[in-house]
Amino acid sequence: MMTGNDIRAAFLRFFEERGHKVLPSSSLVPADPTTLFTTAGMQQFVPWFRREVEPPYGSVVTVQKCLRTDDLDNVGRKARYHTFFEMLGNFSFGDYFKLETLRWGWEFCILPPAEGGLGLEPDRLWVTYYKPGKGEPYQEDLEAKAIWQEIGVPDERIISLGKKENWWGLATGGPCGPCSEMHYDRGAHLACGPECDSPACGCDRWLEIWNHVFQQFNNQNGTLTPLPVPGIDTGAGLERIASILQEVDSNYDTDLVRPIMDAVQTLAGLDTVDDEQRLALRVIGDHLRCIAFTIADGVLPSNSKHGYVVRRITRRAYRFGRTLGLTAPFLHKLVPTLMEMMGGHYHELKDNERFIIDTLRAEETRFAETLERGDELLDKLISQAKARGMAELRGEDVFTLYDTYGFPKEMTEETALAAGLAIDEEGYRTALEAARKLAQASARFDYETTIVLGSDVPATEFVGYSYTETAASLLRFEVNDDRASAVVVLDKTPLFSTAGG
Numbered sequence: 133m134m135t136g137n138d139i140r141a142a143f144l145r146f147f148e149e150r151g152h153k154v155l156p157s158s159s160l161v162p163a164d165p166t167t168l169f170t171t172a173g174m175q176q177f178v179p180w181f182r183r184e185v186e187p188p189y190g191s192v193v194t195v196q197k198c199l200r201t202d203d204l205d206n207v208g209r210k211a212r213y214h215t216f217f218e219m220l221g222n223f224s225f226g227d228y229f230k231l232e233t234l235r236w237g238w239e240f241c242i243l244p245p246a247e248g249g250l251g252l253e254p255d256r257l258w259v260t261y262y263k264p265g266k267g268e269p270y271q272e273d274l275e276a277k278a279i280w281q282e283i284g285v286p287d288e289r290i291i292s293l294g295k296k297e298n299w300w301g302l303a304t305g306g307p308c309g310p311c312s313e314m315h316y317d318r319g320a321h322l323a324c325g326p327e328c329d330s331p332a333c334g335c336d337r338w339l340e341i342w343n344h345v346f347q348q349f350n351n352q353n354g355t356l357t358p359l360p361v362p363g364i365d366t367g368a369g370l371e372r373i374a375s376i377l378q379e380v381d382s383n384y385d386t387d388l389v390r391p392i393m394d395a396v397q398t399l400a401g402l403d404t405v406d407d408e409q410r411l412a413l414r415v416i417g418d419h420l421r422c423i424a425f426t427i428a429d430g431v432l433p434s435n436s437k438h439g440y441v442v443r444r445i446t447r448r449a450y451r452f453g454r455t456l457g458l459t460a461p462f463l464h465k466l467v468p469t470l471m472e473m474m475g476g477h478y479h480e481l482k483d484n485e486r487f488i489i490d491t492l493r494a495e496e497t498r499f500a501e502t503l504e505r506g507d508e509l510l511d512k513l514i515s516q517a518k519a520r521g522m523a524e525l526r527g528e529d530v531f532t533l534y535d536t537y538g539f540p541k542e543m544t545e546e547t548a549l550a551a552g553l554a555i556d557e558e559g560y561r562t563a564l565e566a567a568r569k570l571a572q573a574s575a576r577f578d579y580e581t582t583i584v585l586g587s588d589v590p591a592t593e594f595v596g597y598s599y600t601e602t603a604a605s606l607l608r609f610e611v612n613d614d615r616a617s618a619v620v621v622l623d624k625t626p627l628f629s630t631a632g633g
Contacts, residue, residue, distance in 0.1 A: 134245060134377045136388040139370060140195050140477060143220045146240050146248050147193035152222060155189075157196045157478070159429045161438060166304040168438055169199040169426075173221035174307070174345070174365040180225050181307040181347050183360040190227035195220055195370065197425055197478070201441055204448075205546075208414035211336070211382035215445060216422035217371055218388075224364035230312075233344050233364045234279045237314060241342070250377060256317040258331050258338070259285055262299060262310035263292035269299070269356060276312045276346070291330050300345040300365075307359060309348035315340050316376055339376065342368040384414045388473070392417040395469045400456040412452040419449035420466050421474075427488045428480045433495045444542060446492070447499050451543065461496035464489045506537030510544060514551045524548075527559020535567060593624035602626050 134142070148154050158176035160169050170176070173196035180187040196219045206213040222233065241257060243249025261276040272292070280290050292298075293313075301308025315331040316339045324335035331338040347363040349356040371383040378386050384393065393413040397405065405413065426442050433443035446463065453462055467489045475482040513529050525548050533539040545555050590607065608621035 133379075134250070134374075136370060136374045136386060136473075137477065138245075139250070139373055139377065140218070140220070142245070142248060142250070143240070143368070144193055144195065147191075147222045147236070149248070150236060151227070152191045152193040153189040155192045155194050157194060160197055160199050160426055161429055161431060164304070167302075168441065169201075170196065171198055171200050172196070172302065173198070173219040173367050174223065174347075175302070177223055177225075177365070178302075178306050181359055181363050181365070182350055187225040189225070191222070191224045191364075193222045195477070199422060199426065201445070204445075204542075207418050208384070208411045211375075211384070212339075212369075212372060214371065214383065214418050214422075216418065216425060217369060220368040220370055220373075221366050222364070223366070226361040226363065229362055229364060230276055230344075230346055231279055233366060234276065234312060235283060237342055237344060237366070238283050238285075241314065250373065252316065252376065257285070258289045258291065258315040258317060260291050260293045260298055260313045260315070260331060262312070263294065265294040268295040270310060270349075273298075273310045273312070273346075276310070280312075291332055293332060300343065301351050305351045305353065307347040307349070307363070307365070308351045308356070309346045309362075311343050311345040313340050313344070314342040318376070339372055340369075341372050341376070342366065382414075384417060389414075389417040389421070391469055391473055392420055392466055395466050396453070396456065396458075396462075399462055399465065400453075400458055402456065409456055412455045415452045416449045416463070416466075419445050419452075420463060420470060423449070423463070423492065424467060424470055424481060424488050425478070427491050428478075428484045432491060443495065446495050447543065450496055450499055451503075459500075461493055461500060463496055464492035467492065502537045502539075506533055506539050509533065509537065510539070510547060514548065514553060517553055518551070522553070524554040524556050527556035527561070528563045530555050530560045531563035531567070590623070592622055 144154050158170060162170045162175050164175060164178065167175075173194055174181070176196075177187075177192075179185045198217050198219050199215060200217075201215055203213055204215065207215055222236070224233065238257075240249050241252045242254045244251045259280050261280070262270070262273040264270060264272065277290055277292070281287065298311050298313065299308070300311045313331070318337055318339055320337070322335070322337040324333060324337065327333070328335060328337055331340070343366060345365040345367075347365050348359060350359055371386060371388050374386040374388055375381070375383050380386060383389065393416070396413055396416050402409065423442060423446050426438070431438045431442050433439055433446055435443065449463055450461075467485060471482060471485055475485070481488070510533060513525055513533075517525055525544070530541055530544050533544050534541055541555070541560060548555055602624060604622040604624050606620065607623055609618060
């Protein structure tokens with residue numbers, strides 16, 4: 133059986149032997165200001181595809197760490213949903229195009245592990261190609277279809293799909309084009325009905341494992357213009373491939389997540405688990421990976437932008453731990469398990485192990501102190517609403533839970549929904565806006581400064597890896613134009629100021 137580490141290493145080695153430069157994963161915080169986190173393997177290469185910079189290599193291969201939070205409620209409930217996942221990818225910036233990537237994709241899938249591949253059964257692999265529907269761009273990709281036929285895939289396992297399935301590009305625009313997917317038939321016993329006979333069905337029988345994107349256009353505000361040089365961008369889900377090779381039904385049961393779940397179950401002292409407890413284990417297993425990697429990339433829990441996402445996910449994992457009877461901080465105790473699993477490949481994890489543990493412990497402790505009081509109030513509010521026959525919690529109360537007790541609205545909403553109640557969205561927004569205006573009015577400074585920061589300002593020494601507090605000297609202070617914020621420059625600080633510190 134191939135482990136997750138085996139699959140990752142085999143993929144990199146396979147493409148390195150075929151002339152690709154192995155590059156490390158980019159940070160989960162991309163240089164692209166239009167998105168908070170890295171959601172796909174090709175994100176770091178957008179300037180290369182556009183030729184905004186000349187690619188230093190003609191073809192590269194990566195294992196990219198990715199973070200997506202657009203479907204948080206499905207994490208743990210569905211077998212393939214994660215906040216954090218790894219994307220295997222090979223990329224060409226002019227070295228090769230459709231023929232090579234599809235042929236290599238097929239070879240890597242079917243070659244036995246002893247010969248550098250995955251050893252998948254060829255007759256369980258299906259492929260798709262792009263055929264536009266009415267009003268959809270470009271033209272039918274008969275070239276990709278012909279290549280699959282030349283490789284030897286039977287016609288009945290080559291199917292055409294439209295833009296939703298077989299056209300790829302970032303939601304924010306940029307390089308895009310038709311794509312060709314590889315799907316694995318997990319077995320007729322998982323068929324959703326008698327008509328379930330191809331990946332077009334989209335049910336759990338059919339598992340998409342690899343997407344080959346033919347980057348041919350640049351999407352700018354809906355207008356497609358040809359890229360200077362067509363390129364290749366592929367993405368293969370490591371967790372999905374592992375679930376096939378390790379013969380488990382869920383990504384969570386692979387060795388990429390399961391050891392964390394087992395460690396949580398041990399901490400909770402549970403010999404067996406029911407469905408609710410299994411959901412909690414899955415959520416914690418997923419969220420711990422997400423939290424640790426974001427902290428390793430310099431994002432600390434806070435109430436703004438990237439930090440807010442980390443704080444929300446940390447607190448969500450902590451709350452699920454309470455359903456297992458874990459009432460004291462526990463997430464930080466799982467970090468060593470994650471290090472054993474992934475620290476060998478991702479050195480940023482191992483290099484920051486102590487920092488990750490300390491950051492998690494501090495955030496858990498802070499949340500635990502407010503959670504008990506907030507839980508009591510939330511339970512009271514839910515009981516009162518039900519007693520009055522109300523269908524929702526008042527928006528003002530939801531905001532109080534957030535503002536006073538540190539409960540993000542989403543957490544209150546999850547608890548309310550579990551109790552059969554909605555929340556008053558409009559009332560929440562009204563209370564939030566009123567508090568914002570009050571804060572702006574009370575935060576104005578009574579004086580101005582004429583100090584302008586220049587090249588003479590020395591660099592601030594960051595001591596956060598060793599200390600959580602330190603004595604510091606004020607070097608510069610400048611009020612911003614909004615009169616409600618200011619620039620403060622210290623000689624040293626334990627705060628990650630660029631990430632919400």
